[in-house]
Amino acid sequence: MAPQLETIPRIISMTNQVGGSGKSTSGVTIGAICAEWGYRTLVVDGDDQCDASVALGYMNPDAMEGQKTIYDCLANGAKLREAIVPAFAGPAGAAGSKRLANLDLVLGSGEMENAEQHLTTAMARELWLKRLLDQVKGEYDVVIIDCPGNLGLVVIGAILASDEVVACIKPGFKELRGLTRIEQKIALVEEQFGEFGAHAVLKGIIMVDVPTSRSQGAVWDDGKKMAVNSYGDLVLRGHTGEQIGVRRSTKIPESYAHQKVLPQYDRAGEATYDYIAIAKGLGFSKQR
Ligand SMILES: Nc1ncnc2c1ncn2[C@@H]1O[C@H](COP(=O)(O)OP(=O)(O)OP(=O)(O)O)[C@@H](O)[C@H]1O
Numbered sequence: 001m002a003p004q005l006e007t008i009p010r011i012i013s014m015t016n017q018v019g020g021s022g023k024s025t026s027g028v029t030i031g032a033i034c035a036e037w038g039y040r041t042l043v044v045d046g047d048d049q050c051d052a053s054v055a056l057g058y059m060n061p062d063a064m065e066g067q068k069t070i071y072d073c074l075a076n077g078a079k080l081r082e083a084i085v086p087a088f089a090g091p092a093g094a095a096g097s098k099r100l101a102n103l104d105l106v107l108g109s110g111e112m113e114n115a116e117q118h119l120t121t122a123m124a125r126e127l128w129l130k131r132l133l134d135q136v137k138g139e140y141d142v143v144i145i146d147c148p149g150n151l152g153l154v155v156i157g158a159i160l161a162s163d164e165v166v167a168c169i170k171p172g173f174k175e176l177r178g179l180t181r182i183e184q185k186i187a188l189v190e191e192q193f194g195e196f197g198a199h200a201v202l203k204g205i206i207m208v209d210v211p212t213s214r215s216q217g218a219v220w221d222d223g224k225k226m227a228v229n230s231y232g233d234l235v236l237r238g239h240t241g242e243q244i245g246v247r248r249s250t251k252i253p254e255s256y257a258h259q260k261v262l263p264q265y266d267r268a269g270e271a272t273y274d275y276i277a278i279a280k281g282l283g284f285s286k287q288r
């Protein structure tokens, strides 16, 4: 099926103010699936932990001589294109690593921990990422922004630059309550920056690390009911169609340790299938 013009290009922020909620895993995995399906895909690593960069082949972006990162774009006037590198399964450039077709990365940087400080005094500080992404307009069908685990200025910039926000959460009552804050932030960004084009909507909720055994599952079952009651179809379904989210899988931390995106590391695994279903739930499909 040909891409539908009204749905691409799409800029999607993976958010949650809570750390360790599956943003990076979901961002790079969905990015890899989109790329495989033929979308020209860009993953933007907005987090100082650089997990998206590591997962796409770059263990230490700040140590790459002469290479610009997202921080150089934010703070030092570098062009976004200068921070874009090709994504790999396995360490970039190493023997046996594979260049992933259609998938590029805006390199993260440990210096992003200074981003808030820098942005606080910057002019039009909320627009930083939107302006950078405008530089590559038309070059990508899908842009996925991996956000840090807070709702600070970097994330506000990401929401402002996005068409859609996808919230990633681990199952639990506290985590569900956190969704309200994300919704409030999306509404606030639109209210304050609508005139600058802010229009993101909450497009989906991905539950990750979903327990698969019954003994682990009582709290999860309650959480699942609450999520579906409150958010209905926004809660994305996994492979079976009934089950919600991405099942717990040791392959996920393993694939990260090997610097291989999940579909490359565990092609026929449960979690891979769940992410394929979730990518479809977000409206992506294999392109001809
Ligand atoms: N389905 C899953 N099964 C098992 N482990 C998972 C699953 N999803 C995520 N994890 C693990 O949970 C941890 C957090 O995931 P991830 O790094 O994607 O979250 P994050 O929201 O990006 O975190 P941060 O806020 O620190 O950037 C990682 O160790 C990851 O391997």
Ligand SMILES: [Mg+2]
Residues within 6 Å of the ligand: 023, 024, 025, 047, 049, 051, 146, 147
């Ligand atoms: Mg992360």
